[in-house]
Amino acid sequence: MTKAVALLVALFALWLALSGYFKPFLLTLGVLSCLFTVFLAARMKLLDDEAVPLQLRLSLLLYWGWLGREIFKSALAVSKVILAREMPIGQQLIAIPSTQKTEMGHVIFANSITLTPGTVTVAAGGGRFLVHALNEGFAAPEGFAEMDKRVTAVEVR
Amino acid sequence: MDFFTVDLLRDIASGIAFAAGGVFLLIGTFGLVRLPDVWSRLHAAGIVDTVGAELMLIGMMIQAGFTQATVKLLLISLFLFVTSPTATHAVANAAFVAGIRPVRLRRNEAADVIGETVKKAAKS
Numbered sequence: 001m002t003k004a005v006a007l008l009v010a011l012f013a014l015w016l017a018l019s020g021y022f023k024p025f026l027l028t029l030g031v032l033s034c035l036f037t038v039f040l041a042a043r044m045k046l047l048d049d050e051a052v053p054l055q056l057r058l059s060l061l062l063y064w065g066w067l068g069r070e071i072f073k074s075a076l077a078v079s080k081v082i083l084a085r086e087m088p089i090g091q092q093l094i095a096i097p098s099t100q101k102t103e104m105g106h107v108i109f110a111n112s113i114t115l116t117p118g119t120v121t122v123a124a125g126g127g128r129f130l131v132h133a134l135n136e137g138f139a140a141p142e143g144f145a146e147m148d149k150r151v152t153a154v155e156v157r
Numbered sequence: 158m159d160f161f162t163v164d165l166l167r168d169i170a171s172g173i174a175f176a177a178g179g180v181f182l183l184i185g186t187f188g189l190v191r192l193p194d195v196w197s198r199l200h201a202a203g204i205v206d207t208v209g210a211e212l213m214l215i216g217m218m219i220q221a222g223f224t225q226a227t228v229k230l231l232l233i234s235l236f237l238f239v240t241s242p243t244a245t246h247a248v249a250n251a252a253f254v255a256g257i258r259p260v261r262l263r264r265n266e267a268a269d270v271i272g273e274t275v276k277k278a279a280k281s
Contacts (some may be wrong), residue, residue: 110246132249
């Protein structure tokens with residue numbers, strides 16, 4: 001029930017942000033269409049932790065800020081590699097352990113690794129991710145451990 | 158501060174964002190041409206669709222100010238933030254499954270991750 005209400009509020013906020021209409025008639029139509037969508041989602045049994053991730057902590061927003069800084073730093077590092085005369089490439093496929101409990105946590109961690117230039121998540125299995133790194137500088141285990149710790153902290157309330 | 162100074166500051170800030178974003182887009186495209194294989198080129202593409210695209214969107218947000226357009230730009234950047242790594246991962250995983258391996262590979266721990274998946278699949 002909480003998830004249905006949360007989805008309704010989120011859908012209506014999206015409707016308002018994208019349409020920008022405030023006439024009573026159109027607002028009514030908007031509310032009705034949002035209600036119908038929530039009804040369909042409930043009928044399809046989509047109201048779970050994946051579709052309405054209410055279990056995530058609000059500190060996810062702070063994590064995004066931290067991730068933004070990390071992305072910028074490693075983008076600079078990759079740019080240096082690209083612009084160097086003799087490109088210092090030493091490609092690696094490394095196994096990175098992950099401590100998240102839920103599927104959502106795994107997705108956030110794997111996507112964060114891929115978002116950071118210089119590292120890409122290739123496959124997952126046995127509580128570990130296979131990560132491709134451009135050279136030794138991007139494969140340092142300390143960086144991954146720190147990111148892993150931060151993702152685990154925002155995963156479950 | 159009168160109206161014109163605010164306008165000027167906004168133009169300067171968005172100009173910096175556009176210039177930095179443009180430089181990153183250029184470097185990423187340059188890397189896409191220069192790097193040796195699929196795997197390393199993914200990283201150049203990563204620069205383009207994270208830092209390059211987001212800086213461009215931030216520049217546009219500063220230009221638009223507190224309007225509905227900014228909300229829409231914010232939504233675009235959010236969706237880009239979620240979908241672009243998914244697409245990159247899909248390409249990387251497809252290359253891995255197809256048996257393409259990086260050139261001059263220094264360290265390969267693929268067996269540590271994939272071996273267990275194979276064992277699990279065999280068990281079930």
